Amino acid sequence: MRHEYPDEQVRFVAKLYYIDHVSQPKVARLARVSQAKVSRLLAVARKRGIVRISVEDYEPRNRGLEQIVRDQFGLENAIVAKTAGHATGDVARATVGHIGAPLVSGLLPSSGTIAIAGGRTVKELADRLPGRDGRHLVVVQAMGGIDSSISEVDAMELGRSLVQRWGGRFLTLTTPAFVPDRAARDSFLRFPQIQAVWRRLDQADAALVGIGAMSDSAFVERGVLTPEDLDALRQSGAVGEICGRFLDHQGRECDTPWKDRVIGMDVSMLRKIPKVIAIAVGADKAQAVAAAARGGLIKTLVIDEAGAEALVAGKASRRRRPAKNKKL
Amino acid sequence: MRHEYPDEQVRFVAKLYYIDHVSQPKVARLARVSQAKVSRLLAVARKRGIVRISVEDYEPRNRGLEQIVRDQFGLENAIVAKTAGHATGDVARATVGHIGAPLVSGLLPSSGTIAIAGGRTVKELADRLPGRDGRHLVVVQAMGGIDSSISEVDAMELGRSLVQRWGGRFLTLTTPAFVPDRAARDSFLRFPQIQAVWRRLDQADAALVGIGAMSDSAFVERGVLTPEDLDALRQSGAVGEICGRFLDHQGRECDTPWKDRVIGMDVSMLRKIPKVIAIAVGADKAQAVAAAARGGLIKTLVIDEAGAEALVAGKASRRRRPAKNKKL
DNA sequence: AATATATCTGAATTGCTATTCAGATGATTG
């Protein structure tokens, strides 16, 4: 089969376009080809290295903050993504996802089992994980379905799209995330199909999870928890949540009825997974992140600058509180 | 006055765009600015050298042919522009103009007087001559107006646009190119205004001229010469033309009535100008170019590959002819 | 403090580039 364009032509086009700044339609005229082909020739020029574009190093991570976060919370790894003008909300999530993705990709094993949870921030990152060949990963849903619809930020969807790009296998937890009571949960977990997935989860090599704060809970938004439920959880000392597990300041699961109604990775499972990568964006996640870290549930944290700063500041304030308590 | 964008922001934007291939609208979102500003930041990045784009050398000139042409015709300088797929016509003219312009710009003096003639090819080159500050050039029209309209390829227009970019002065030859007879010409040349310009021409430091073939004459096209006139000229030995001067094989002006009816630089004027840069495109110009070169009228030749090849080949054939003549 | 001047900004627009599509072309196979 004939193939590849002559170097001479590629260089001719590249020179006119990149050096002389002649537009593609004009280059096309001079080179006696269509504009479409000029565009293609330029792509070839870049691929072949005939055109080289280099950008002075830009450090997208706040290394100073990373160090502090890592040390204060005993994490293996912290990735603090710089955000333009301390962006918040969607913009910050996109930035953290963009910067975190290649780094997380490097952390994930190339074979074995990965547990994945849902969330907007996890989605931003997961969508940007580069596709790779030759990986034979099993991706497992870390928590049941939040409601009967599948949102594009649900673990179900993220896992599906991941294995589509990676070519592995995706195991779903075909259960709701929250069931009425302990008995219901146990009966679900007795199903052989579900049990098998549950065992995979228990032996996962890595996990990719989000961290939920007590404000703006996605569970409340989607109607599976009421604001009153959330209040009750707060009363019981909950400061945040991972995989449906509500945590107290120390990162222990709060002892509430919900504890037995969740079908999702529990605290002890997370603790023994060698690589738990948590993603969180925003200052309001600080308490929840701190709790998860303190409980040893997460090993790597991917976070934005505002979140990291709140995290570090919050740590200091919490140190003051015990001092207050001593006064009482 | 405030000025210049922070390096940090420029690098941030440049990295996203050039390394991560994120589109400008998306970069804009992440950087919290408008797409317009991203475009501007990228321009700054290129200007500051934060982004460097390098293209493997492309040699736009056919050095081998240049050498042959230079040697065979005793030229100071020959520029043979490579043309994609041996392009002809407009495309070849544009290519030669594009490649020749920066080289011609380097050859032209930065002060003094430059004579300029018209022509499609001259236009292609002149339009691409880079603007330069600090030059105090006087540009002089080398030949009268061909007809009463001013076409965009006429010396009048080219000179005007050149000094507009260069900031010099443009002197026009306010006469027709062809007048009815010698007496008319002499009377024109006696006008003090015209005489002054003529004297400038006579002392020009450089000239930029096209070369006309006996086919497809612009003069015939514009109705100042009839096809019969052209035939008569051919009968008198004319093989080409410079500034309205018809030349024989040896580059001497043909002795015809037209000789005294042209108001334009003559052969002796051209011969003594230190830098005469002639531009010609196309194989059909070969004889005319050869004649001009042989007559010592031009010092530098800018030409396309097809033209140069015809030139070289023609030279060989002309050598054969004298051999024939000996037989007679 | 008020004005003048220069620069900066994003919305709209224009013009350019990358991709999609349908058809052509040439290699490869039975």
Add this chain to the structure above:
DNA sequence: CAATCATCTGAATAGCAATTCAGATATATT
């Protein structure tokens, strides 16, 4: 020597980038 396949091609198009414009903002000047 078809038939098949993969690639290549330019026209059309969808999407993207550079420029223009009018208004905003900051600095310098009086």
